[in-house]
Amino acid sequence: MTTGIKGFNDILPGEVERWQHIEATARRVFGLYGYAEIRVPILEKTELFCRSIGDTTDIVEKEMYSFVDKGENAVTMRPEGTASVMRAYIEHKLYAQDPVAKLYYMGPMFRYERPQKGRYRQFHQIGAEVTGVTDPKVDAQVLTMLCHFFAELGLTEPTLQINSLGCPECRPVYREALKSFLRERLDQLCDDCKRRYETNPLRALDCKSAHCKEATADAPAMLDHLCAGCDDHFAATRRHLERAGTPYSINNRMVRGLDYYTRTTFELVTGLLGAQSAVAAGGRYDGLIADLGGPAVPGIGFAMGVERVALLLGQQEFARRPDLFIAALGAEAQDEAFRLMCGLQRLGVSVEMDYEGKSLKSQMRRSDKFNSRFTLIIGSDEMANGRATLKAMDSGTQSDVLLDPAAIAGEVK
RNA sequence: GUGGCUAUGGUGAAGGGGUCUAACACACAUGACUGUGACUCAUGCAUCCGUGGGUUCAAAUCCCACUAGCCACCCCA
Structure with a gap:
């Protein structure tokens, strides 16, 4: 791999x-x-x-x-x-x-x-x-x-x-002042600072070594120069x-x-x-x-x-939350769910559905996992009378809604 | 470039030579509830413990090498 x-x-x-x-x-x-x-x-x-x-x-x-x-x-x-x-x-x-x-x-x-x-x-x-x-x-x-x-x-x-x-x-004036200060106590500095003395003496000022901190405690400061x-x-x-x-x-x-x-x-x-x-x-x-x-x-x-x-x-959550999940039972209802989903998305409603024809329970679980606000349930009964069950996931209350994107959007918005 | 630590499933991890065909938890899947989630319960989900070699009757467990990751040095946002 x-x-x-x-x-x-x-x-x-x-x-x-x-x-x-x-x-x-x-x-x-x-x-x-x-x-x-x-x-x-x-x-x-x-x-x-x-x-x-x-x-x-x-x-x-x-x-x-x-x-x-x-x-x-x-x-x-x-x-x-x-x-x-x-x-x-x-x-x-x-x-x-x-x-x-x-x-x-x-x-x-x-x-x-x-x-x-x-x-x-x-x-x-x-x-x-x-x-x-x-x-x-x-x-x-x-x-x-x-x-x-x-x-x-x-x-x-x-x-x-x-x-x-x-x-x-x-700065060059200060740099020389600092160098002459460091020159006096080169032996107290760590190896890194000895090396830096020529290339970048200012580095000695923020060295993490305790010895260097001590040795440079009274070093001249840029702000004074x-x-x-x-x-x-x-x-x-x-x-x-x-x-x-x-x-x-x-x-x-x-x-x-x-x-x-x-x-x-x-x-x-x-x-x-x-x-x-x-x-x-x-x-x-x-x-x-x-x-x-x-x-x-x-x-x-x-x-x-x-x-x-x-x-x-940190692990602050920025999870998205779909407006609607459509749970459909049977091939016919799945086709209708797909039609509704496309229509709703065009209306600005975020929609998820299941594509694998799983059981209603499984689809409800998925809806819950998405943390969707509503679930629309479509089965053969709903297909027959043109209305489906809309469930508000937070409260658990259910209502009837026409199988029409605009009607559903009105309920979900 | 240098040093230290670690390496078990999708995830967090337990196990430190034989009882490990690898605990527990989360996640995931299915079912109990024949059309309703979040709770509960049941079942399934690593033939395998980074890779290669060695020690041993026996290794996820000990040793070596390698690789990777993490952390630290240098330096920097």
Whole structure:
């Protein structure tokens, strides 16, 4: 038997309803804030991700599904959405009409990692991006919308953490300050952090090792090294969040994995997903659009992991409930049931029936299993006098109804 | 790429060398109720315990390998 690929999952009926609910909620909430959907391809030129995410990030170095296609092009199955959306924004010159674009997307992403709880090789993200606004009101609005979305789903547990990563002005200065701090206590750090000291010293700040936590307890914080512009931006973002009534906390040790982030970064974190605490995350990327060959337009956005959101929603039921089940006895009645079913469905009534000519008892059981609201019973008597028995399943009361779709629809609606 | 744990039916699982042609429960099917569900009762539903090899008179039960899944590290949504 051929099985699916490791880390690539089927989403079966029963679970897919939860996904549809998440997606529909995103469309509704994001629409409220004026975002339009954009659909971009799953495959892009490999260079797009190297340039945007960063050549030396883990994603690009070891996690991408990259291959050479039959036209000898180096292509990659997208590991995230922002790069593609910005590529489309630039390629179609959306900025020419209006540099301000508010876009959202949803779909599968691919990363070659070892699967574990809340992490899969094909996973799904719903993301949103705003271009063309530097004002921190937009930072606050993006975060407010994200929290609004979770509130609509009834999820209050994930909490918002924010940080600022500075800009190309102040970050290098901070990076050096941190390195010189770490240099003093390299011997106290774990092997991973020793390795990261050169490549990505900021990572030491959120290392899980107790020794590293202790050693970096008094490490300099990015927030204390922001330039005037970044400092003002962060302060204003906080003020606007308070104005919007969006609760948050500051996590000055938050580190993001993609190179393009500047200034505001954030995560929606939960303690309910094992090692995967981030349900949604994002940040500002003021240099990305220019880096990709577009105009000097700022941007900010986030992505959430749909699998993780679905996990948080738990086993909540989204079962459908048919309006009517038709139980028919005998070939003639079955034919009539089929005619009625087709007519009723055209009238907007959801109908189920049995196709195997089973006993009435068996059909009643099936009707009950479907949790249908009504059952229509048709046998030879009913066929003879043109009326059938309509049973309301919740109360058990029965009535007579004409064998006519419109008449039945009137009773069932 | 590294480490730990697990692997019995449609599902959750019990059983840790012979009494296992594998408990129990759910689900499913049929019937008791000859045309009425949800309750009740009865009956049926794994010749077989991830795959391959080994130990043994005897293995679902012990050993080895492989494979798969899960969780964790790295990293990330």
